[in-house]
Amino acid sequence: MKNPSEQSPESPTLAGQVDLAILDDDPDFCTYLDDALKDDGLYSIRTFVHPEELFAGCEQRLPDIVLLDMKMGEFKGDKVLEQLQTAYPGLCVIIITGYPSLEDMRATFKMKVFDYISKPFSLAQLRQTLHNAIEKFGLGRTAQDRLRERLGHHIKMLRVERDWSLKDLAAATKLSISQISSIERGANLPSIESLLAICRAFDKRPSEVLAAIEF
16 A cells, blocks of 8 residues: 555646645545545545645645644644644644544634544535535635636625615616626626726726725
8 A cells, every 4th residue: 555645745636626635644544535535526635644744745735625633643733733824824724533522622723723523523524524614715716716706796795885786787887787697696707898887887996896805
């Protein structure tokens, strides 16, 4: 059997996949998770059995989510978590452990982990937790997807603030109601001309609108 840390660090992340890094000192458990999740087609998975391998992997390509085992013999999961959060603030970390305790849960949540899963856990539970993280952090979407969603939501909020209906905005921009609706839903990006018309209707500069969505 290959060492899990040698199996996947070079594997590319395909467009739309979530880059998932797993640190657990049990090679068989790493292989189990890799095999169980890879067929979903949602994840690019890298497994590590030593913290230094994980840190090297993060330097090579920062993962979207880290599954971190808290009890790894000589290695302390809380120390690894502290190093990860210092180096990569805002990184999504999900704790996994075979030795759960209320005290541990309280301590790790204070360190702003996303969630805490106790072994043994079902694949359904793991998949749901990963799905929740993907939704929360907006992972697995292309930059264009995120731009459509954020811009559409912001335009809708501008319209709601003015108490305008779709019909009102359509009249102000000379765009069709269906065009504006598809933009607000994030189904389509506005053309340059459409974006300029929308910005004029709200007395906004395009740079203001784009800055507001922090993209």
